[in-house]
Amino acid sequence: MSVDPHGSVTVRAPGSLATVQDLGRPGYAALGVTRSGAADPPALRLANRLVGNPESCAAIEATFGGLRVEFDTPVLLALAGAEVPATVSGRAIGMHAPVWAEAGDRLSLGRPGRGLRTYLAVRGGIAAPPTLGSRSTDLLSGLGPAPLTEGVRLPLGPRPDGWPVVDQAPVAPLPEIPVLRLWPGPRDDWFDPAALRLLCTSDYEVTEQSNRVGLRLAGPPLPRLVARELPSEGMVRGAIQVPPSGLPVLFHVDHPVTGGYPVIAVVDEDDLPSAAQVRPGGVIRFRLATDRD
Amino acid sequence: MPEPVANGDPSEPEAAAVASAESAAAPAALDADGPARARSGTARPASSGPTIRRMGRGALLVELDDLTQVQALHHALTVDRPAAVEEIVPAARTVLIRFDADRLPAARLVDELRSRDLAPVPDREGTLVEIPVSYSGPDLGEVAELTGLSEQDVVRRHSGREYRVAFCGFAPGFGYLVGGDPRLRVPRRETPRVRVPGGAVALADEFSAVYPRESPGGWRLLGRTELTLWRPDRPDPALLTPGDRVRFREVR
Numbered sequence: 060m061s062v063d064p065h066g067s068v069t070v071r072a073p074g075s076l077a078t079v080q081d082l083g084r085p086g087y088a089a090l091g092v093t094r095s096g097a098a099d100p101p102a103l104r105l106a107n108r109l110v111g112n113p114e115s116c117a118a119i120e121a122t123f124g125g126l127r128v129e130f131d132t133p134v135l136l137a138l139a140g141a142e143v144p145a146t147v148s149g150r151a152i153g154m155h156a157p158v159w160a161e162a163g164d165r166l167s168l169g170r171p172g173r174g175l176r177t178y179l180a181v182r183g184g185i186a187a188p189p190t191l192g193s194r195s196t197d198l199l200s201g202l203g204p205a206p207l208t209e210g211v212r213l214p215l216g217p218r219p220d221g222w223p224v225v226d227q228a229p230v231a232p233l234p235e236i237p238v239l240r241l242w243p244g245p246r247d248d249w250f251d252p253a254a255l256r257l258l259c260t261s262d263y264e265v266t267e268q269s270n271r272v273g274l275r276l277a278g279p280p281l282p283r284l285v286a287r288e289l290p291s292e293g294m295v296r297g298a299i300q301v302p303p304s305g306l307p308v309l310f311h312v313d314h315p316v317t318g319g320y321p322v323i324a325v326v327d328e329d330d331l332p333s334a335a336q337v338r339p340g341g342v343i344r345f346r347l348a349t350d351r352d
Numbered sequence: 353m354p355e356p357v358a359n360g361d362p363s364e365p366e367a368a369a370v371a372s373a374e375s376a377a378a379p380a381a382l383d384a385d386g387p388a389r390a391r392s393g394t395a396r397p398a399s400s401g402p403t404i405r406r407m408g409r410g411a412l413l414v415e416l417d418d419l420t421q422v423q424a425l426h427h428a429l430t431v432d433r434p435a436a437v438e439e440i441v442p443a444a445r446t447v448l449i450r451f452d453a454d455r456l457p458a459a460r461l462v463d464e465l466r467s468r469d470l471a472p473v474p475d476r477e478g479t480l481v482e483i484p485v486s487y488s489g490p491d492l493g494e495v496a497e498l499t500g501l502s503e504q505d506v507v508r509r510h511s512g513r514e515y516r517v518a519f520c521g522f523a524p525g526f527g528y529l530v531g532g533d534p535r536l537r538v539p540r541r542e543t544p545r546v547r548v549p550g551g552a553v554a555l556a557d558e559f560s561a562v563y564p565r566e567s568p569g570g571w572r573l574l575g576r577t578e579l580t581l582w583r584p585d586r587p588d589p590a591l592l593t594p595g596d597r598v599r600f601r602e603v604r
Contacts, residue, residue: 085438085439086438086439087524087589088439088441088448088450089439089440089441089442089519089520089593089594090520090524090525090589090590090593091520091521091522091523091524091525091526091590092524092589190584190585191584191589200523200524202524202584242406242407242408242409244405244406244407245405245406245407245413246405290443290444290445290446291443291444291521292413292443292444292445292446292448293407293413293441293442293443293446293447293448294448295407295408295410295411295448295450297408298407298408315521315522316441316520316521317441317443317519317521317522322407325407325408325409325411326408327408327409328408328409328410348409
C-alpha cells in the first residue's frame with residue numbers, strides 16, 4: 060500500500076534532464092532569488108488544463124525526451140510542448156490530449172523531432188514539497204526539488220473537482236526559426252549604433268552552452284562603444300547581455316537576479332517560450348517590437 | 353543533450369565589487385511607449401530627476417547617482433508600493449522595477465517614480481540585525497597588512513560600525529552591506545577561492561557580506577558566524593533584506 064494518499068509517479072529514467080516545474084516563485088528577486096518556473100509556460104498551462112488541473116500545478120519538464128516514469132495508481136495524464144513519440148506500456152499515445160493510464164503502467168518518451176522541452180502533467184499535479192511557494196527546480200540557486208534521477212518517487216496532489224473540457228487541443232507546430240521581438244535598452248547606448256541592426260538582421264545559433272539559465276548565442280559579435288565596467292544591476296528574463304566577447308547571452312528562466320554586463324535589448328516575455336524550444340545548434344532571429352505588438 | 357553549467361555572472365562577488373565609476377555614459381531618456389525605435393532613448397529630459405530606462409515590456413531601470421539614492425528610492429517604494437509592481441530590485445547604482453504592463457502603462461509608472469522623494473533613509477529606520485562573528489578568518493592577517501592596521505584594529509573597525517543592506521544578489525540571501533569603515537577598503541583576492549564556507553564573513557571594496565552557503569568567492573574572509581543567513585523553508589527566508597541595519601559583534 061502506498062504511503063502517498065493520492066498516489067505517486069516513479070522516475071525510471073530522467074532522459075538528459077528532467078525537473079519539476081510550475082509557474083515559479085515571483086517576488087523574491089530582491090533577496091537574490093530568481094523567478095524560475097517552466098521554461099515554456101504556455102505548454103505547462105496547456106498540459107495542466109488537459110487533465111483538469113489548475114494551470115499553476117507542478118508538472119515534469121523533460122528536456123529532449125527520454126523520460127520514463129511508472130504510475131502506482133490510475134492517472135489521467137497529458138503531454139504538451141515539444142512533440143515526442145510516446146507510449147504507455149507499449150501503446151502509442153498522442154500529444155495534447157488527456158490519456159488514462161492504469162496502476163503499474165509505464166510512460167515512455169522518445170526524442171522530439173523538433174523542439175526541446177516536453178511537459179508531463181498528471182491530474183492532481185506533482186506534489187513535491189514547495190520552497191517559497193513554488194515546486195520549481197531553480198538550477199542556478201539550487202532551490203526546489205533536485206533534478207530527477209532514476210528511482211525518485213514523486214507524490215501526486217489531490218485530484219481537482221473539475222474535469223477537463225476538451226479531448227484534444229489544437230496546437231500550432233513550433234516554427235523552424237523563431238523570430239523574437241526585441242525592446243531596445245536599457246544599455247543600447249553602450250553599443251555601436253550598428254550593433255542593434257546587426258542583432259536584428261543576423262541569424263544567431265543557440266550553442267551547446269545553453270540551459271535554463273541562459274542561451275549562449277553564436278553569430279556576429281556586437282561592437283561596444285563603452286568599454287568601462289558596469290556596476291551590477293537587476294536583470295530580467297529575456298535580457299540580452301553582452302560580455303566583452305560581443306557574443307550575446309539571452310537570459311532565461313533561471314537567470315541570475317543581477318548582472319554586470321550591459322544589456323543591449325530585452326526579448327518580449329511572450330516570445331521566450333519559443334526560445335525555450337530551440338535546441339543547441341538551432342537558429343533564432345530577432346526583430347524590433349512595434350507598437351502593434 | 354547535457355544542460356551545461358550555469359552561465360551569466362557566476363563570479364558575481366568578484367564582478368560585483370563595483371568601481372565607483374559615476375554614470376558617465378550619455379544617459380538615454382525614456383520614451384515609455386515607443387519600442388519601435390532604433391535606440392531606446394535620445395537625451396536626458398530638461399526636467400531633473402533620475403534617468404529611467406526601459407528594460408523590456410514590463411520593467412524599468414532607474415539610474416541613480418549613488419547607493420544612498422538607491423537606498424532612498426528602494427525605501428520609498430517599499431513603504432508605498434505602487435499597485436501592479438511585482439519586483440523591486442536595488443543594485444549598486446540602479447533600482448529595477450518589474451511591473452504588470454497590462455495593468456500599469458510604463459509612462460504612468462515613470463511619472464510616479466519621478467515624483468518620489470530621494471532624501472536619504474533616516475539612520476534609525478530598518479530592522480537591526482546583530483551578527484556574532486568569530487574573527488579568525490584566513491584573510492584577517494592579509495587585510496591587516498593591506499590596510500597597515502593591526503589585526504585587532506581591523507576587528508575593532510569592522511565590528512564598530514552599523515551597516516545597511518544595500519542590495520542582494522550572487523546567491524539567495526547574499527546581502528551587500530555598506531557603511532563600513534573606509535580604512536578597511538581592500539580589493540578582492542587575485543584568485544577567488546573555489547570553496548568559501550557558509551557563514552564566512554567577508555569584505556571587498558566598499559562592501560561587507562556573509563556567504564549564506566558554501567560557494568566560490570573572491571572576497572577576503574575575516575571570520576565566521578554561526579547564524580543561518582538563508583532559510584528557504586521559512587516565509588521570511590533571508591536573514592538580511594535590503595534596507596536592514598546590521599552590526600557585527602565579536603565573539604571569542
